[in-house]
Amino acid sequence: MESTPHRRGAEVARALADLTVEVEAAWSRTCARWAVEPGGPQEHDLARLVAEGPDQFDWRVVDAALERLACPECGRALGSGARGCGPCDEADGYRYAARESDRPGAAPGHEHALRVAWSVSRHPHRHAPRAVCGFELALAEIHADRLPTTARAQSYRAMIDRLTDAEVERVASLAELAALAGRRTG
Numbered sequence: 757m758e759s760t761p762h763r764r765g766a767e768v769a770r771a772l773a774d775l776t777v778e779v780e781a782a783w784s785r786t787c788a789r790w791a792v793e794p795g796g797p798q799e800h801d802l803a804r805l806v807a808e809g810p811d812q813f814d815w816r817v818v819d820a821a822l823e824r825l826a827c828p829e830c831g832r833a834l835g836s837g838a839r840g841c842g843p844c845d846e847a848d849g850y851r852y853a854a855r856e857s858d859r860p861g862a863a864p865g866h867e868h869a870l871r872v873a874w875s876v877s878r879h880p881h882r883h884a885p886r887a888v889c890g891f892e893l894a895l896a897e898i899h900a901d902r903l904p905t906t907a908r909a910q911s912y913r914a915m916i917d918r919l920t921d922a923e924v925e926r927v928a929s930l931a932e933l934a935a936l937a938g939r940r941t942g
Contacts, residue, residue: 765928767896775874775899783820799824807834807847810854815871818854822847836879848882851875863903870898886916889924893933
């Protein structure tokens with residue numbers, strides 16, 4: 757799949773594109789289960805049902821449903837508007853009630869890390885720039901089933917905290933992060 761350029765590089769763009777395919781496939785399977793044609797007139801009703809009961813569905817299905825619902829206040833996809841938009845803030849919070857079933861062979865907690873990295877990377881304007889930097893830089897690794905240890909994640913966070921605001925915006929890889937922060941990740 758051809759991916760759109762991303763400020764953090766091709767690996768992040770590829771991970772976002774691959775996850776988009778996974779989210780859409782999960783939505784298609786859900787539509788099939790409920791005998792709803794994707795893009796058809798009942799799709800909106802199914803999306804609303806999913807958004808109102810996120811704990812009954814996988815996080816990919818919930819994220820797909822939210823993308824199909826417009827926020828009544830800001831008009832963006834529900835849960836993706838700027839912080840302070842009441843309906844988006846509520847939907848973004850409820851998205852984390854969805855199910856997170858770890859994939860076979862993946863480390864426990866992997867699905868949660870993947871879901872958070874995906875959400876932050878898809879809606880960076882809803883999060884602090886340093887958090888966005890960390891989740892975007894880690895997304896490709898997490899998507900490839902390489903969940904960083906707690907110590908490694910804390911190390912990345914410490915390095916990000918040593919960057920200037922301009923560096924936080926432009927750093928494009930974990931290797932560049934280590935070089936900018938004056939440390940090795942090895």
